[in-house]
Amino acid sequence: MPKAFTQSEKKRIREQLCAAGMKHFARTGVRAARVEDICADIGIAKGSFYNFFPSKEDLFMAIADERDAVHKRDMLEMLEAETGDAEAVLGHFFDFMRSRTEDDPVLRVVRERGEISHLMRKVSPERIAENNRRDHEFMLDVATRLQARFGLPHADAQTLEILLAIMLSVALQEDHFKGAGIYAPAMVLLRQMFVARLVEGQKS
Numbered sequence: 681m682p683k684a685f686t687q688s689e690k691k692r693i694r695e696q697l698c699a700a701g702m703k704h705f706a707r708t709g710v711r712a713a714r715v716e717d718i719c720a721d722i723g724i725a726k727g728s729f730y731n732f733f734p735s736k737e738d739l740f741m742a743i744a745d746e747r748d749a750v751h752k753r754d755m756l757e758m759l760e761a762e763t764g765d766a767e768a769v770l771g772h773f774f775d776f777m778r779s780r781t782e783d784d785p786v787l788r789v790v791r792e793r794g795e796i797s798h799l800m801r802k803v804s805p806e807r808i809a810e811n812n813r814r815d816h817e818f819m820l821d822v823a824t825r826l827q828a829r830f831g832l833p834h835a836d837a838q839t840l841e842i843l844l845a846i847m848l849s850v851a852l853q854e855d856h857f858k859g860a861g862i863y864a865p866a867m868v869l870l871r872q873m874f875v876a877r878l879v880e881g882q883k884s
Contacts, residue, residue, distance in 0.1 A: 705740055
């Protein structure tokens, strides 16, 4: 029978599982990582793992959610702190998101290990829907701030979501684009498109 943990022990073990899990995911990817190895790193029985997470994929998503919350907080702080006109602020916002996308260790696992299709099969539709809801709320917040500060009617949440989905799709295929020698120019073009579309709207 799995051991019963106190609330403080649960908090500590959950943090340790996230740290150990990230180490294994970075080393082997999600599919090849083993729950027993993650548990061995922090000295708990494999059965105890399931007191905290239904699966290793849910552990990975919990780590991703924590990283995502930090990125969103930092993006909003960056937006508030940036000075300059709309074009300058939007350009810096794009650069900020690009750097986080390229450097984040969770996204690096997805990018380098090709885990997207595996996670989409293993993670519940409810969890994916909740992540999409949070992302949409965040984009609504960003759009509201941009419209209030710069009076940009074209900077709506849906347009932001589409533009950032394109940027993320390219970033997740970074190695392929770099192999073709077009990653850097593709990002330059996307940055120009991002700024122009939000400031000027869609050209007829």
